[in-house]
Amino acid sequence: MLSYMRIFALARKTLYVTNPYFIPSEGISDALCQAAVSGTDVRVMVPEKSDSAIVGAASRFYFAELLRAGVRIFLYKKGFVHAKTVVADSTLSVVGTANMDIRSFDLNFEIMSVIYGQEFASQMEEMYLRDLEQCLEYTREDWESTGVGKRLLYAVARLISAFL
Numbered sequence: 001m002l003s004y005m006r007i008f009a010l011a012r013k014t015l016y017v018t019n020p021y022f023i024p025s026e027g028i029s030d031a032l033c034q035a036a037v038s039g040t041d042v043r044v045m046v047p048e049k050s051d052s053a054i055v056g057a058a059s060r061f062y063f064a065e066l067l068r069a070g071v072r073i074f075l076y077k078k079g080f081v082h083a084k085t086v087v088a089d090s091t092l093s094v095v096g097t098a099n100m101d102i103r104s105f106d107l108n109f110e111i112m113s114v115i116y117g118q119e120f121a122s123q124m125e126e127m128y129l130r131d132l133e134q135c136l137e138y139t140r141e142d143w144e145s146t147g148v149g150k151r152l153l154y155a156v157a158r159l160i161s162a163f164l
Contacts, residue, residue: 001025001027001028001076001118002087003031003094003112003114004028004031004088004094004100005027005028005031006071007069007086007088007092007094007114007116008011008028008031008032008034008088009031009034009035010032010088011035011040011042011088011089012038012039012040012089013024013041013089013090014040014041014087014088014089014090014125015032015035015040015041015042015043015086015087015088015089016043016085016086016087016088016125016128017042017043017044017045017085017086017098017100018044018045018046018081018084018085018086018128019044019045019046019083019084019085020046020047020050020051020080020082020083020084020099021050021055021059021083021100021102021156022044022046022059022097022099022100023055023058023059023062023099023153024062024089024100024115026153028100029062029065029066032044032066032069032071033066033068033071034066034067034069035096036069036070037064037069037070041072042070042071042072043071043072043073043074043103043128043132044066044071044072044073045073045074045075045076045081045128045131045132045135046059046073046074046075046076046081047075047076047079047080047081048077048135048136050080051080053157054157054159054160054161056157056159057154057156057157057158058151058154058158060154061134061154061155061157062158063138063143064143066070067117067138067139067140067143068140071114072137073108073134073137073138074132074136074137074138075135075136075137075138076131076134076135077134077135077136078134081131084096084097084098084100084112084162085124085128087121087124087125088121089121089130090118090121090122090125091116091117091118091121092114092116092121093114093115093116093117093120093121093124094112094114095110095112095113095115096110096111096112096113097110097111097112097114097122098110098111099158131138131156
């Protein structure tokens with residue numbers, strides 16, 4: 001988690017994140033928001049439909065804050081995206097097993113590779129941008145048109161997700 005936060009804080013131009021189980025800690029959420037507010041092009045890709053209804057709903061709970069800060073959110077429509085990657089400023093890449101949730105940060109044994117180099121990062125960025133073609137951007141307008149019932153469901157799912 002601390003590595004992610006540091007990478008997010010240091011990104012200046014671009015920050016591309018893919019994660020299937022996106023239930024960020026407050027620190028991760030704040031770091032993404034700070035990067036976006038600072039002018040970094042922050043994009044988060046998550047599956048449109050999760051393989052866990054609770055996790056999918058919990059992820060959406062965080063969308064409002066991220067969108068207000070200028071983070072762009074993309075819903076992957078072509079099946080279930082299971083990648084756990086970050087590409088920062090076309091020079092630093094992260095690939096591994098850790099989901100962006102409390103279980104991966106505190107409970108599970110996960111491994112992440114942090115790779116510094118433009119050649120590898122360029123390849124990762126190209127893959128990310130190709131995957132974006134299979135996405136639908138989720139906007140502030142989408143969030144604002146979400147009914148109170150669904151927002152309540154997202155909040156309850158977020159609370160429950162801490163126990164999964």
